[in-house]
Structure formats: structure tokens, C-alpha cells
Amino acid sequence: MTGLTTLGQFIIEKQADFPYAKGELSRLLRDIGIAAKIVNREVNKAGLMDILGDAGSTNVQGESQKKLDVFANDQFISALRSGGECCIVVSEENDEYLYIDSEISKNAKYIVAMDPLDGSSNIDVNVSVGTIFSIFRRKSTEGKATLEDVLQKGVDQVAAGYVIYGSSTMLVYTTGKGVNGFTLDPSIGEFCLSHPNMTIPKDGHIYSINEGYYTHFPDGVKKYIKYCQVEDEATNRPYTSRYTGSMVADLHRNMIKGGIFIYPITAQAPNGKLRLVYECNPMAFIIEQAGGFASNGYQRILTLDVTELHQRSAIFIGSCNMVKRAEEMMACFSPQITKTSFEGVVNIQ
Numbered sequence: 498m499t500g501l502t503t504l505g506q507f508i509i510e511k512q513a514d515f516p517y518a519k520g521e522l523s524r525l526l527r528d529i530g531i532a533a534k535i536v537n538r539e540v541n542k543a544g545l546m547d548i549l550g551d552a553g554s555t556n557v558q559g560e561s562q563k564k565l566d567v568f569a570n571d572q573f574i575s576a577l578r579s580g581g582e583c584c585i586v587v588s589e590e591n592d593e594y595l596y597i598d599s600e601i602s603k604n605a606k607y608i609v610a611m612d613p614l615d616g617s618s619n620i621d622v623n624v625s626v627g628t629i630f631s632i633f634r635r636k637s638t639e640g641k642a643t644l645e646d647v648l649q650k651g652v653d654q655v656a657a658g659y660v661i662y663g664s665s666t667m668l669v670y671t672t673g674k675g676v677n678g679f680t681l682d683p684s685i686g687e688f689c690l691s692h693p694n695m696t697i698p699k700d701g702h703i704y705s706i707n708e709g710y711y712t713h714f715p716d717g718v719k720k721y722i723k724y725c726q727v728e729d730e731a732t733n734r735p736y737t738s739r740y741t742g743s744m745v746a747d748l749h750r751n752m753i754k755g756g757i758f759i760y761p762i763t764a765q766a767p768n769g770k771l772r773l774v775y776e777c778n779p780m781a782f783i784i785e786q787a788g789g790f791a792s793n794g795y796q797r798i799l800t801l802d803v804t805e806l807h808q809r810s811a812i813f814i815g816s817c818n819m820v821k822r823a824e825e826m827m828a829c830f831s832p833q834i835t836k837t838s839f840e841g842v843v844n845i846q
């Protein structure tokens with residue numbers, strides 16, 4: 498006995514939490530874990546191989562795809578296809594949802610939505626990237642699963658997780674009974690339980706937002722940023738600002754230390770940038786299960802209607818009290834974006 502609990506062992510132990518389950522969800526999570534290990538291997542040696550840089554293609558959102566985006570997408574799809582428990586995959590990298598049409602998947606009940614490599618603009622500079630996944634049970638009981646099966650609200654997720662390829666690689670997931678984190682031990686090639694029952698502090702002192710877009714934010718966001726920066730001993734302000742450009746890394750840090758991550762609507766992204774189905778909803782499920790909260794500024798993320806595969810949303814997510822405070826600011830000020838005038842700012846020619 499090593500005293501270590503591997504992801505595989507943990508998943509099997511936890512299967513008893515779902516008395517009706519026949520092990521399909523466990524197998525699905527195992528398949529995702531396997532794909533994550535393969536992606537991790539490539540991310541780790543990316544600098545040594547011809548796998549850095551653009552793939553020369555764009556996704557449905559018009560964003561240029563990195564070679565590793567495409568590689569990670571292929572790996573996850575292939576693991577889900579050979580596992581046989583998934584009937585549909587939705588991916589940031591695919592315009593349409595993908596049926597898994599194989600003999601072993603013909604009775605599959607689960608739909609997986611994913612961002613195979615989030616924060617991929619960071620790959621070329623060796624900064625953490627991540628994978629985000631969300632799992633639903635199909636609602637229809639016969640025939641092929643339909644778009645209706647895919648467009649479920651966040652509250653209907655049965656599991657969600659992320660993988661962070663950072664200074665160490667971790668897989669963090671929830672099935673609605675708390676959040677557990679596993680660190681990849683490269684010497685044995687296994688994810689091992691390292692962060693049982695993860696909880697996010699109710700309060701924090703880190704705020705994560707791309708302040709470069711300040712003039713393009715709604716007034717409530719501007720006021721919240723100013724609130725974070727004001728000195729106040731009682732509330733431990735000013736807060737500190739941390740933003741990597743990888744949502745998974747920023748949220749993982751904030752989950753451990755306490756903090757808020759915000760990607761609001763902006764003048765350029767009037768519906769927000771991040772995608773509801775495979776970025777906001779899974780992260781909201783995980784953070785809520787850890788005791789935090791996620792909102793679009795006005796409404797709980799998990800209750801938002803889902804009408805499109807690649808729908809975008811604003812997101813305020815993290816420590817409960819911080820998100821509630823940001824929501825208060827949003828309620829007090831106009832949702833309109835009024836460009837800030839920088840009177841008094843000196844232009845140096």
C-alpha cells in the first residue's frame with residue numbers, strides 16, 4: 498500500500514454515491530483523465546517539438562487555432578469515442594456538435610462539452626493553460642440525442658472539471674458532491690488525490706480582470722475595480738491584482754487563496770467573451786460546489802437559459818462575498834458602457 502489514492506480508485510469509491518449509476522459516469526471521467534495525461538505530455542514538451550504556434554485555421558468564433566488546440570481537441574474526442582459512454586461532444590474548436598456514432602456508443606447517455614485547451618494564447622510563452630469540461634445526461638430517451646439535449650442549463654450538469662497544466666498538472670472535478678483535486682505524479686503517470694474537499698474562502702483579496710479594457714467596461718465594473726483599489730484596513734483593501742489570461746489558472750489560484758475573476762461585457766464583446774456551455778457553466782458548478790458563487794453580474798450563471806452552443810456570457814466568479822459585492826455594484830449603476838474620459842491624464846509625446 499502506498500497510501501496514495503489515484504483518480505481511478507477515487508472514482509470507483511465514489512460510484513457508491515450514485516446508487517442508480519452503472520459506472521458509466523465513472524468510465525467517462527476515467528476517459529477524460531486519460532486524454533488529459535496525453536495532452537499534458539505534449540504541453541510539457543511543446544518547446545521541443547514542432548507543436549508551438551498557429552495551426553493556420555480558425556474556429557467558429559474566428560479565433561486562430563494553435564496546433565495544441567487542435568491536438569488537445571483530437572485527443573479528448575478520441576478518448577470519448579473509444580470509451581463508449583458519450584453520445585455527443587461539444588467543443589470550442591468545432592462549429593457544430595459532434596455525434597459519436599460507433600457501435601459501443603449506441604446506448605451512451607452522456608454529453609460532454611469542453612474547451613480542450615483554454616488560455617491557449619499562453620502556450621507559446623510557457624504560461625499555464627487548462628482544459629475545461631462539463632457533463633450532462635441526455636434528456637431524450639430514444640433515437641439520436643438532439644440539440645435540446647445539448648442546450649441544458651448549468652444547474653443540470655452532472656459533473657464538471659478542469660485540468661490545469663501548470664507548475665504541476667492537476668485535475669479538479671465535481672459530481673455535485675464537493676470538489677476534489679488530483680495532482681499528476683509523472684513518475685507513476687497517475688493523478689493522485691492531493692486536494693480533498695476543496696473549498697474557496699468566503700472572502701479574498703485577489704481580483705482578476707483584464708484592466709487593459711477599463712474604458713470599455715460598464716460603470717458597475719469600473720466602480721468595483723475602484724472599490725478593490727481603495728485603502729480600507731477593516732476589509733483588507735486594497736486587494737491585489739492577478740491576471741494571467743488563462744481562466745483556469747486564474748480561477749484555480751483564486752479557489753485556493755480566495756478571490757474574484759471577472760470577464761464582463763465590454764464595448765468589443767457586448768455579450769462577454771467567455772462561452773457559457775463549456776467555460777462559464779462548468780467553472781460555475783465547480784466554484785459553487787466549493788462554496789463560492791458565479792454570476793453574470795445580475796443572475797446566477799447556472800440558471801441562465803442556454804440557446805446556442807457557442808453562446809457567450811459575462812462572468813463574475815469566485816469567493817462568495819466578493820461576487821455578491823460586485824453584483825451590488827452592477828445593480829447600482831447603468832449596464833451601459835460609457836467610455837471614461839481621462840481628463841487630467843497627461844499625454845507624453
Ligand code: AHM
Nearest residue numbers: 614615616617618707742743744745
Ligand atoms: P480561449 O478559450 O480562446 O483560450 O479564450 C479564453 C481565455 C480565458 O482563459 C481568459 O481568461 C481570457 O480568454 C483572456 O482573454 P483576454 O485576453 O481578452 O483578457
Ligand code: MG
Nearest residue numbers: 612615616776
Ligand atoms: Mg477557452
